[in-house]
Each structure stands twice: as C-alpha cells, then as structure tokens.
Amino acid sequence: MELIRAKNINYKYPINDGQSTLKNVNFSIQKGELYSIIGKNGAGKTTLCNVIRGFIPHFHRGELGGELLIEGKDIREWDMSDLASKIGFIFQNPFTQISGVKDTVFDEIAYGLENLGVEIDDIKKRVEQIIDLLGIGDLADKNPYELSGGQKQRVAFAAVIVMDPDILVIDEPTSQLDPKGTKDIFEIIKFLKEKGKTIILVEHKLELIAEHSDYVFVMDDGEIMLDGKVDEVLSMPKVLDYDAGLPQYALLGIEMNRKDPDFNQIPINKSQAELEINKWLQR
Numbered sequence: 001m002e003l004i005r006a007k008n009i010n011y012k013y014p015i016n017d018g019q020s021t022l023k024n025v026n027f028s029i030q031k032g033e034l035y036s037i038i039g040k041n042g043a044g045k046t047t048l049c050n051v052i053r054g055f056i057p058h059f060h061r062g063e064l065g066g067e068l069l070i071e072g073k074d075i076r077e078w079d080m081s082d083l084a085s086k087i088g089f090i091f092q093n094p095f096t097q098i099s100g101v102k103d104t105v106f107d108e109i110a111y112g113l114e115n116l117g118v119e120i121d122d123i124k125k126r127v128e129q130i131i132d133l134l135g136i137g138d139l140a141d142k143n144p145y146e147l148s149g150g151q152k153q154r155v156a157f158a159a160v161i162v163m164d165p166d167i168l169v170i171d172e173p174t175s176q177l178d179p180k181g182t183k184d185i186f187e188i189i190k191f192l193k194e195k196g197k198t199i200i201l202v203e204h205k206l207e208l209i210a211e212h213s214d215y216v217f218v219m220d221d222g223e224i225m226l227d228g229k230v231d232e233v234l235s236m237p238k239v240l241d242y243d244a245g246l247p248q249y250a251l252l253g254i255e256m257n258r259k260d261p262d263f264n265q266i267p268i269n270k271s272q273a274e275l276e277i278n279k280w281l282q283r
C-alpha cells in the first residue's frame with residue numbers, strides 16, 4: 001500500500017541565489033518498508049526529509065513545486081498537528097530534541113502524550129512499556145541533560161515511539177555516536193521495522209544501510225539519481241559517481257570484477273561476499 005508519493009517536487013529556499021535545492025523529485029513509499037537516502041553532503045537529503053515531515057512548506061518559506069501526497073492528501077493541506085501524530089521525526093543531534101522543560105527521562109518521554117491530553121494512567125502505562133522495550137529503565141529518573149549522546153538519542157527515539165506514529169523519518173541518527181551507540185540505535189530501527197513501521201532513513205554508514213534497508217535512493221545535487229531495491233542499488237559502481245559511497249563488500253566485489261569479469265555478482269554484505277568468493281574459488 002502506498003503511503004507517500006512525490007510527484008515532480010521542486011524546492012527553492014528563500015535565500016539561495018535562485019538555485020533549486022530539490023529538482024524533479026519523484027518517488028513512492030510503500031507501507032512497512034525501510035527506505036534509505038544516501039548522497040554526499042549538500043545533496044538535499046535533509047531538505048527532502050523536511051518536505052516529507054511538512055516543515056516545508058509549513059515552517060520554511062520558499063517555493064515548493066509539484067506534489068507530496070501523504071495518504072493521498074497534499075502536504076499543503078495537512079494540519080501540522082495531525083501530521084505530527086502520523087510522522088515521527090528524529091534528528092541528527094539528540095541534544096536539540098530534548099524539550100528542556102522536563103527534569104526526568106520518564107517525564108520527557110511522557111511529554112508528547114501529555115500535550116495530546118492522554119489520560120495520566122494511560123500515559124504511565126505507555127511510557128513504562130517503551131522504557132522496557134528500549135531497555136532504558138536505568139535512565140528513567142535521570143535528568144535528560146545528564147545523559148551521554150547515545151543515551152540522549154535513545155530517549156529521543158523513545159519520545160517519538162511512544163506516540164506510535166505510522167511513519168518515521170530518521171535523519172542521520174548515529175552521526176554523533178560511537179559504534180556501541182550506533183548499534184543500539186540500529187537495534188531500535190530493526191524493532192520498529194519488525195513492528196511494521198514505514199521508515200525513511202538518512203544515514204552515511206553504508207554497511208548498516210545494506211543490512212537494514214529494503215530500498216535505497218541516491219541523491220546528488222537535489223535530484224534522485226538512482227533508486228531501487230537495496231541489493232540492486234548498492235551493487236552499482238555508478239553510485240560512486242555521485243560520491244554517495246558503497247559498502248566495503250561491494251567495493252571489494254567491484255575491484256574483483258575489474259580484475260576478473262567472471263566475478264560478476266557484486267555482494268553488498270558479508271554473507272553475500274563469502275558466498276560469491278567461495279563460488280569464484282571453486283569455479
């Protein structure tokens with residue numbers, strides 16, 4: 001089932017010497033799938049997330065052309081608070097996501113539900129459930145400002161997940177985290193996917209994209225240059241032309257293929273690489 005459809009989106013920021021930041025962007029997002037957006041710095045990934053989340057055109061001015069339909073309704077016609085319950089947004093910097101008005105992690109996670117006027121007992125139940133699910137019970141009574149970056153980011157996820165949005169837009173969630181923090185966040189993403197959530201993820205760590213995505217969009221200079229299933233896109237040498245990077249396994253496969261055209265299935269992850277190398281050794 002299609003949840004989001006972009007038709008010829010063009011967008012110009014108000015101050016940007018007449019240049020379009022998004023150019024003729026088209027895509028379709030199906031329910032329950034995980035889409036990763038990759039591309040070099042400045043390619044337009046965050047801007048695209050901002051359109052999907054409605055910050056463009058509701059908060060940022062500028063010129064938006066084309067159509068972005070969420071469940072068939074144009075983004076311009078969505079009420080922002082309705083959209084906020086439909087689409088959860090997690091940013092790169094966990095620090096900016098802390099509300100600043102709550103003294104404990106528990107209350108921080110409860111904040112969104114409180115604003116919606118949910119019954120207090122129901123709030124308690126839902127917050128406890130999420131704290132349990134994400135294994136952050138040890139943080140519940142701490143002040144959100146005392147947490148490490150990785151802990152803050154997990155709390156930011158909890159605050160969004162507790163609202164139970166159908167769609168999650170997650171913009172570079174691990175860019176400020178160490179390997180352990182990154183692993184914890186991808187465990188949460190995996191869990192959300194298993195729950196049937198539709199996820200749009202901007203991320204630079206290509207091995208993790210290869211492992212968790214269903215589809216990949218490659219952006220460059222405001223356009224989607226390539227899109228398709230993860231295996232298909234991340235095995236294309238063409239992705240390198242856009243400086244979007246590829247997983248180490250694909251880079252190795254491309255190098256092997258250059259040396260021996262018989263090595264013609266480019267792997268994108270470890271298990272595929274082992275399989276292809278074994279096949280090649282035994283040929």
Ligand SMILES: Nc1ncnc2c1ncn2[C@@H]1O[C@H](COP(=O)(O)OP(=O)(O)OP(=O)(O)O)[C@@H](O)[C@H]1O
Pocket residue numbers: 013014015016021039040041042043044045046047048
């Ligand atoms: N508020 C703004 N006003 C004007 N131009 C902007 C604004 N925000 C971003 N841009 C410009 O839009 C282009 C795309 O930026 P965007 O942040 O969407 O790229 P990105 O692919 O997310 O990059 P990164 O990987 O560095 O986060 C850049 O040229 C940037 O300078």
